[in-house]
Amino acid sequence: MAKKYIDVMDTTFRDGFQSVFGGRVLMDDFFPAVEAAKKAGITHFEFGGGARFQSLYFYLQEDAFEMMDGFREIVGPDANLQVLSRGINTVMLDTGSREMIDLFAKMFKKHGTTTVRNFDALNDVNNLAFSSEMIKKHGMNHEVVVTMMDLPPGCTGAHDVAFYEKTLRNILDSGIAFDSVCFKDASGTANPHKVYETIEMARKLLGESVHLRLHTHETAGVSVASYLAALEAGANGIDMAASPVSGGTSQPDILTMLHATKGSNYNLGDLQLDKILKYEERLKECLADYMIPPEATQVSPLIPFSPMPGGALTANTQMMRDAGDLEKFDQVIAAMKEVVERGGYGTSVTPVSQFYWQQAYANVMFGPWKQIAPGYGRMVLGYFGKTPVEADKEIIELASQKLKLEPTTENPLDIADRDEKKSIAHWIKVLEDEGLEATEENIFIAGACDQKGIAFLKGEAPLMVRKGKNNCKEEAEMAGNYTVVVDGKQYSVQVVEGEGDIQITPAAAPTAAKVNAVAEAAAPTVLSGSAGSTEIHSQTPGNVWKITKNPGDTVAEGDVIMILEAMKMEIDILAPKAGKISSINVNVNDSVADAQLLATMV
Numbered sequence: 256m257a258k259k260y261i262d263v264m265d266t267t268f269r270d271g272f273q274s275v276f277g278g279r280v281l282m283d284d285f286f287p288a289v290e291a292a293k294k295a296g297i298t299h300f301e302f303g304g305g306a307r308f309q310s311l312y313f314y315l316q317e318d319a320f321e322m323m324d325g326f327r328e329i330v331g332p333d334a335n336l337q338v339l340s341r342g343i344n345t346v347m348l349d350t351g352s353r354e355m356i357d358l359f360a361k362m363f364k365k366h367g368t369t370t371v372r373n374f375d376a377l378n379d380v381n382n383l384a385f386s387s388e389m390i391k392k393h394g395m396n397h398e399v400v401v402t403m404m405d406l407p408p409g410c411t412g413a414h415d416v417a418f419y420e421k422t423l424r425n426i427l428d429s430g431i432a433f434d435s436v437c438f439k440d441a442s443g444t445a446n447p448h449k450v451y452e453t454i455e456m457a458r459k460l461l462g463e464s465v466h467l468r469l470h471t472h473e474t475a476g477v478s479v480a481s482y483l484a485a486l487e488a489g490a491n492g493i494d495m496a497a498s499p500v501s502g503g504t505s506q507p508d509i510l511t512m513l514h515a516t517k518g519s520n521y522n523l524g525d526l527q528l529d530k531i532l533k534y535e536e537r538l539k540e541c542l543a544d545y546m547i548p549p550e551a552t553q554v555s556p557l558i559p560f561s562p563m564p565g566g567a568l569t570a571n572t573q574m575m576r577d578a579g580d581l582e583k584f585d586q587v588i589a590a591m592k593e594v595v596e597r598g599g600y601g602t603s604v605t606p607v608s609q610f611y612w613q614q615a616y617a618n619v620m621f622g623p624w625k626q627i628a629p630g631y632g633r634m635v636l637g638y639f640g641k642t643p644v645e646a647d648k649e650i651i652e653l654a655s656q657k658l659k660l661e662p663t664t665e666n667p668l669d670i671a672d673r674d675e676k677k678s679i680a681h682w683i684k685v686l687e688d689e690g691l692e693a694t695e696e697n698i699f700i701a702g703a704c705d706q707k708g709i710a711f712l713k714g715e716a717p718l719m720v721r722k723g724k725n726n727c728k729e730e731a732e733m734a735g736n737y738t739v740v741v742d743g744k745q746y747s748v749q750v751v752e753g754e755g756d757i758q759i760t761p762a763a764a765p766t767a768a769k770v771n772a773v774a775e776a777a778a779p780t781v782l783s784g785s786a787g788s789t790e791i792h793s794q795t796p797g798n799v800w801k802i803t804k805n806p807g808d809t810v811a812e813g814d815v816i817m818i819l820e821a822m823k824m825e826i827d828i829l830a831p832k833a834g835k836i837s838s839i840n841v842n843v844n845d846s847v848a849d850a851q852l853l854a855t856m857v
Contacts, residue, residue, distance in 0.1 A: 257522075258519075258520050258522040262299060262466070263493065264337060265299065265496065266470075266505070267288075267300075268285060270494070271500035273310070274472065274503070274505035274506075274551065275499075275505055276500075276545060276551075277310065277574075278306055280315075282317055285542070286326075286329060287537060287541055291533065291534045292497070292538075294534070295527075295530040296526055298333070299335040300335070300337065302323060303326075303368070304338030304340055304363070307339075312711040313707050313716070314720070316711065316718050319700075320362065320696050323363075323367045323368070334369075336369045337369065338370075338371055338372070340359070341605060341606060342386050344606060345360075347702065348703065348704065350639060353672055354672075354678065354679050355677060355702050356385060358679065358702075359389070359703075364394055369396060370395060370397075370398055373390060373397060373399055375402070376402055377599075377601045377602070377639060377643065378418075380425040381640060383426070383429075384429060387432060397432060397434055398435045399435075400436075400439045401439070402602035402604050403450075403602065404445055404562045404603050405444040405449070407592050407595055408559075413600040413643035413644055414445075414602070414643070416449060416452045423436070423460060423461075424460070435466035435492075436461060437467075438453060438469050440469070440472070441472060441603065441608065442474060442562035443472035443474040443478055444474075444562045445481065448484070450469065450488070451487060452488075453488075454484070457489075458488065458490075466492065467492070468485075468490055468492030468494070470493075470494045471494075472506060473501075473554060474504050479507050483515060495507055496508065496509070499538070499539055502552065503554065509531050510528065545722055546723050548573065548576075550568065557588065561589060562591070562608075563591060563608060563611075577796075578795070579848070580620075580796055590616075590618045591611050593618075593623075594615045595611055598631065598647075599646035601642050606630060607634065617826075627654045632654035632657060633658065634646075635651050636654050636658070636660055637662050637665075677702070685701060685709065689712070689713060691712050700712060789856050790852055791816065792852055792853060793851045793853055794849070796846075797847055798844060798847070799817060799844060800820040803817060803818070804839070806836050806837060806838055807835065808836045810856070812830055812833050815828065816836065834857050837857050839854050840855070
């Protein structure tokens with residue numbers, strides 16, 4: 256009797272890179288490994304989308320569309336090349352307008368995509384409808400997704416088999432066209448027993464003809480057991496990665512799963528051990544110079560209490576390395592539990608996982624609930640759709656007060672369509688004003704990545720790749736933001752591992768004591784020799800994203816003077832009192848240290 260054929264998608268070059276390196280791997284370095292994977296008999300790859308789209312523009316000075324074209328050229332026309340898309344976000348930083356979602360589908364089809372795995376972190380089926388329509392319109396396969404995780408202990412109301420059945424029935428009742436169904440557990444926290452019951456439920460509901468698969472991560476240590484449970488319950492496909500970007504925060508290794516299914520009735524993609532060994536050896540050679548963060552190789556038994564996806568975990572720790580506050584990582588992870596409990600139980604997968612992380616980070620850096628991270632606040636207020644359960648009423652009220660927004664039940668796409676900055680016409684004008692060609696690719700890059708997309712197109716994006724022979728420990732420990740003094744002048748210095756740029760900007764001296772737990776604005780400090788003047792300091796390491804006031808401007812208490820970016824979170828720097836801006840002491844794109852002087856006012 257023939258063994259049951261199981262489709263294997265190799266996630267190495269998308270989720271693997273995202274989970275281990277925060278997506279920061281150069282195409283010329285890994286393309287030889289793609290060729291090796293093809294020779295090993297792999298025909299189904301995850302090759303783009305998700306956060307791996309942005310990372311090329313943010314950190315690598317590379318065009319994701321060029322990477323996708325190169326990948327397709329290597330594997331040939333018949334390979335199934337798959338991307339990850341976040342429903343109404345697709346691969347953008349925020350909810351896209353309908354015309355930008357249409358452009359996403361058009362561009363990804365043009366540049367080699369066969370299949371789009373399409374999910375909504377809130378499991379709000381309304382958020383999948385329009386994107387699925389555009390995916391099918393442009394001739395790609397649509398893999399619709401139900402997102403999974405286990406809730407922290409003591410939490411109930413969602414993320415059980417009944418909840419997933421309700422979500423799947425909503426998909427079927429909505430009339431959304433799909434070619435396959437995936438249950439996606441980005442944090443790897445769904446326990447194997449629940450996985451079995453969920454896949455068994457879905458198989459009965461969908462019938463035998465629908466392609467059904469499971470995606471998970473090894474972060475919590477149960478991924479192999481979950482995959483075996485899914486196969487026993489009737490799954491047709493699973494996702495795996497190749498060493499050295501397998502296990503830990505990534506997917507189980509291909510060799511591990513081949514071993515785990517020995518003697519079983521499953522044929523994993525006709526893959527052969529000897530050929531996969533050669534592929535993994537080639538991949539290891541290609542990535543030999545890249546620093547593998549230690550947290551990317553570990554299983555964390557605490558993740559089920561504070562579910563953090565593998566693909567987001569290392570991206571966040573890498574940003575904390577850049578900011579010089581990695582020592583607070585464990586505190587942030589611990590703080591996530593309350594943030595999840597009070598936030599409405601959205602699945603911990605991008606963008607919701609980043610909202611959870613940003614709010615936990617803010618709670619650690621500024622004090623519990625002293626700030627509301629914009630994404631988290633907009634989520635509990637309904638601006639990204641309906642959360643699985645209603646968020647904590649106190650948090651909803653706090654978010655409304657802090658963000659000056661009322662709760663809403665309006666379709667997020669209608670809100671986005673009214674936002675001029677999310678229109679194609681807006682980005683055409685921005686490109687023209689910057690002297691850039693308004694191709695469809697450039698329009699989407701700018702719309703998806705905002706000012707960082709413009710910086711890439713102008714050739715001004717930084718190269719931030721972490722390389723170092725033998726994963727040099729000393730180099731890794733030196734990364735971060737520093738204030739140094741040269742000939743009596745102070746400079747802010749950002750150091751990254753490997754071959755990344757070292758950025759140096761003039762800096763003012765920080766106050767003698769750092770601010771530990773503060774509210775939205777820095778505490779005012781009287782400048783010696785300048786009576787009546789007030790200093791405004793940074794409360795966290797980060798980068799200056801936008802400056803909204805100039806010297807001489809009159810401001811009211813609470814007015815936004817500038818906006819910093821830290822952990823993909825916008826942090827408003829507010830005027831601590833009414834008065835006039837005397838000086839702005841930083842520039843846009845400057846890296847700033849904790850407690851660094853940002854502005855003065857009288």
